[in-house]
Amino acid sequence: MTNAHRRSGIGRQLLGRAARSAAAQGSTKALYLWVLEQNTAAQAFYLASGATHVETAIVDGDPARLNGTPRKLRMSWPDASLFPGPDRWRHLAVMAARSFHGS
Incomplete structure (x- = not known):
């Protein structure tokens, strides 16, 4: 995601x-x-968004195309049906803002 599009809701969608x-x-x-x-x-x-880091591994691929030996992290949500919908995202954003501003 480019910096210009971060925090625009595309990733959540x-x-x-x-x-x-x-x-x-x-x-x-x-x-x-x-x-x-x-x-x-x-x-x-x-x-x-509720993920848990569950595994770390070396990135597979053509060594000529890789910069060094990068690692990758496996992020997991145990139950995708519990993933926040649009209304829940708005609620989480409001709660995070209140927490950040000390309200």
Whole structure:
């Protein structure tokens, strides 16, 4: 995500759709994704949305195309059906703002 589009709601919408799709599949309730270790902004977003860091691994790929030996983190939501919908996101944003401003 580019800096210009951060905090615009696109990530919440995409993650929410992925969670609803995973929940509708019925084969498993869990949802997980991989994020590069150096992408701390994405990690913070996933953690704030209820994910848990469950695994760390070395990124697979062509060594000629990789810069060093990057690691990736597996972020997991055990039950995608519990993923916050749009109303819950608004509630979480309001609560976070109140907490931040000490109200």
